[in-house]
Amino acid sequence: MFKLNDIIRPNVLKMKPYSSARDEFKGAASVFLDANENNLGSLAGENYNRYPDPHQRKLKERIAEIKGVQPEQIFLGNGSDEAIDLLFRMVCRPGQDSMLHLPPTYGMYEVSAHLNDVTLEAVQLTPDYQMPVEEVLLQVKPTTKIIFVCSPNNPTGNLIEPDSIEDLLRSFNGLVVVDEAYIDFAQAPSWTTRLQEFPNLVVLQTFSKAWGMAGLRLGLAFASPEIIAVLDKIKPPYNINEATQELALQALERQEALQDMVEEIVQERELLMQALPTLATVEKVYPSDANFILVKVKDADGLYKSLLNKGIVVRNRSSVPGCSGCLRVTVGTLEENQELLKAIAAF
Numbered sequence: 001m002f003k004l005n006d007i008i009r010p011n012v013l014k015m016k017p018y019s020s021a022r023d024e025f026k027g028a029a030s031v032f033l034d035a036n037e038n039n040l041g042s043l044a045g046e047n048y049n050r051y052p053d054p055h056q057r058k059l060k061e062r063i064a065e066i067k068g069v070q071p072e073q074i075f076l077g078n079g080s081d082e083a084i085d086l087l088f089r090m091v092c093r094p095g096q097d098s099m100l101h102l103p104p105t106y107g108m109y110e111v112s113a114h115l116n117d118v119t120l121e122a123v124q125l126t127p128d129y130q131m132p133v134e135e136v137l138l139q140v141k142p143t144t145k146i147i148f149v150c151s152p153n154n155p156t157g158n159l160i161e162p163d164s165i166e167d168l169l170r171s172f173n174g175l176v177v178v179d180e181a182y183i184d185f186a187q188a189p190s191w192t193t194r195l196q197e198f199p200n201l202v203v204l205q206t207f208s209k210a211w212g213m214a215g216l217r218l219g220l221a222f223a224s225p226e227i228i229a230v231l232d233k234i235k236p237p238y239n240i241n242e243a244t245q246e247l248a249l250q251a252l253e254r255q256e257a258l259q260d261m262v263e264e265i266v267q268e269r270e271l272l273m274q275a276l277p278t279l280a281t282v283e284k285v286y287p288s289d290a291n292f293i294l295v296k297v298k299d300a301d302g303l304y305k306s307l308l309n310k311g312i313v314v315r316n317r318s319s320v321p322g323c324s325g326c327l328r329v330t331v332g333t334l335e336e337n338q339e340l341l342k343a344i345a346a347f
């Protein structure tokens, strides 16, 4: 049985969170002399002399409405990378506990584990980039606190079979983190719709991809109110800045534009999926539910350099185990994709 208090680090359970000026006084007042701000104003523009809402109340309320969850089920981070780091700090005792991930996958799980002195366990995805769930469960140790499942997976682009994620959620008594950074480009429901069923489920999403806000740094973790309360307790008090909170609130009112952009990117992705296999150097194009495509080519290093010479930068993943010979290509604009296809054809 999963019990949250059994896996939270004892020091985290015991500690008191930082109490900010805005925590200690919430009412209306005319003179604020409590937070050592600059009351003369800001050189950066209106409002920015004041600290932002540490609990991001307005933003969470609006996100909750849109995503069909409760505000108490939302944590907001300075990118989802911050949520990944805080999840380690919440449950993994440095030098003692371990996490498991499924390479080839997103690199920050490993980096964040190393930073937090957490042992890394790895189970390679199958040749068609699915999770071998029985193997994963065999690998689980009493010290394994988190399993990261990236779906759609970066850099392979595919969704992980929901049945295998469900098996994992039912059989593993630690946190199962489903990273859905690319879910807006996929034809699949989010795992946020299953939060009530699984107290050990954490879903990560981000405003960096479909919403086009990578520069503002806003990531989300959805989980039980109990898990979210611990993340909130250990986060830096003002982790989401005022500009990001304001701009995200505005962006959330533009959902039609989001849909239009996602549709256009998916359409461009499908055009690339059709065109790439016709090129002589392309050996395989992997199916994608994301805004990028993994492409196996005859000479990955050569093609990578040749594209660079023409000013086109893609990601060379050919040295990653499970991705030999592969480049990862982000779907661009119509013109950019045409330029890419022309450059690959000329190689």
Ligand SMILES: Cc1ncc(COP(=O)(O)O)c(C=O)c1O
Pocket: 078, 079, 080, 081, 082, 106, 150, 153, 154, 179, 181, 182, 205, 206, 207, 208, 214, 217, 218, 219
């Ligand atoms: C799978 C995955 N998760 C998380 C992130 C990080 O997102 P953020 O910009 O919200 O930190 C990325 C970024 O590329 C990603 O590919």
